[in-house]
Amino acid sequence: xxxxxxxxxxxxxxxxxxxxxxxxxxxxxxxxxxxxxxxxxxxxxxxxxxxxxxxxxxxxxxxxxxxxxxxxxxxxxxxxxxxxxxxxxxxxxxxxxxxxxxxxxxxxxxxxxxxxxxxxxxxxxxxxxxxxxxxxxxxxxxxxxxxxxxxxxxxxxxxxxxxxxxxxxxxxxxxxxxxxxxxxxxxxxxxxxxxxxxxxxxxxxxxxxxxxxxxxxxxxxxxxxxxxxxxxxxxxxxxxxxxxxxxxxxxxxxxxxxxxxxxxxxxxxxxxxxxxxxxxxxxxxxxxxxxxxxxxxxxxxxxxxxxxxxxxxxxxxxxxxxxxxxxxxxxxxxxxxxxxxxxxxxxxxxxxxxxxxxxxxxxxxxxxx
Numbered sequence: 001x002x003x004x005x006x007x008x009x010x011x012x013x014x015x016x017x018x019x020x021x022x023x024x025x026x027x028x029x030x031x032x033x034x035x036x037x038x039x040x041x042x043x044x045x046x047x048x049x050x051x052x053x054x055x056x057x058x059x060x061x062x063x064x065x066x067x068x069x070x071x072x073x074x075x076x077x078x079x080x081x082x083x084x085x086x087x088x089x090x091x092x093x094x095x096x097x098x099x100x101x102x103x104x105x106x107x108x109x110x111x112x113x114x115x116x117x118x119x120x121x122x123x124x125x126x127x128x129x130x131x132x133x134x135x136x137x138x139x140x141x142x143x144x145x146x147x148x149x150x151x152x153x154x155x156x157x158x159x160x161x162x163x164x165x166x167x168x169x170x171x172x173x174x175x176x177x178x179x180x181x182x183x184x185x186x187x188x189x190x191x192x193x194x195x196x197x198x199x200x201x202x203x204x205x206x207x208x209x210x211x212x213x214x215x216x217x218x219x220x221x222x223x224x225x226x227x228x229x230x231x232x233x234x235x236x237x238x239x240x241x242x243x244x245x246x247x248x249x250x251x252x253x254x255x256x257x258x259x260x261x262x263x264x265x266x267x268x269x270x271x272x273x274x275x276x277x278x279x280x281x282x283x284x285x286x287x288x289x290x291x292x293x294x295x296x297x298x299x300x301x302x303x304x305x306x307x308x309x310x311x312x313x314x315x316x317x318x319x320x321x322x323x324x325x326x327x328x329x330x331x332x333x334x335x336x337x338x339x340x341x342x343x344x345x346x347x348x349x350x351x352x353x354x355x356x357x358x359x360x361x362x363x364x365x366x367x368x369x
Contacts (some may be wrong), residue, residue: 015223
């Protein structure tokens with residue numbers, strides 16, 4: 001089975017065929033895309049697979065994880081490096097940052113940068129403003145595609161974190177540069193629905209109506225039934241369809257937890273003396289132990305605000321109407337819900353709020369009175 005928690009692609013990517021076909025066709029038509037989904041839902045895997053398929057269509061690609069970027073100069077560096085990687089020149093760009101003379105020994109790289117002299121400023125002695133460096137790197141995305149007579153997909157994973165670098169200023173820069181680009185289609189992904197909506201849906205945002213929004217949900221149970229059945233058969237474990245249904249009833253098709261559950265079941269079986277298949281309750285208890293640090297940290301963060309703690313507990317325990325079960329004279333329910341939506345913790349389904357993390361839901365039920 002797939003390694004849990006790591007991005008996958010190709011045949012290892014489960015249940016995203018429909019979304020990939022749709023997004024790919026939109027990109028080929030020149031439509032920029034926004035993908036919204038909570039963490040651990042497989043956004044990064046989907047982006048990697050899209051990039052793989054578009055390379056087969058002779059596209060150039062640029063893939064940036066905004067979450068891992070600490071400042072504007074670092075973002076500009078990542079963009080430039082990713083662009084040059086299309087012609088396998090990224091290592092010479094990295095060399096140029098430290099030793100331009102060494103990098104110039106590569107004739108192709110020396111020729112390439114004649115039109116992009118700004119890359120000489122990627123060194124500790126440079127006096128160019130980081131914002132100017134970023135603007136040049138954003139211009140590079142499209143101009144490099146044009147120079148090579150290619151179309152480009154520029155993907156920015158966890159784009160909701162972009163504001164941490166310089167607030168609205170950086171958002172306006174992105175908009176001003178990319179709205180004029182002719183050869184590039186953009187894909188933005190984010191984990192927090194309210195943050196991404198503020199960036200792309202709000203009428204006051206520079207990105208208003210700039211991209212097609214696609215919300216990535218849990219994977220269809222049928223796709224996971226096929227996958228889990230295959231995993232258990234290949235591992236010579238007798239897990240019947242009823243148990244598979246019980247697994248999916250708990251995980252609700254959440255990609256990370258479905259695969260984590262299957263992994264724990266397999267490990268438990270192999271380590272047992274009598275090759276016994278552990279019960280559902282035993283595996284749940286093991287998952288709570290495995291994820292203990294993450295779950296407790298989630299609760300610690302939420303508990304800093306009493307109203308969040310009260311509201312999320314009610315949601316976890318199945319409250320149909322928060323206003324009927326919580327005294328809204330003492331608790332600002334709407335504010336608490338909006339705050340947790342911003343964090344990607346809860347969402348609306350069938351007129352009720354639910355926790356996006358099924359194991360955290362289980363942890364609250366078992367640990368919070």
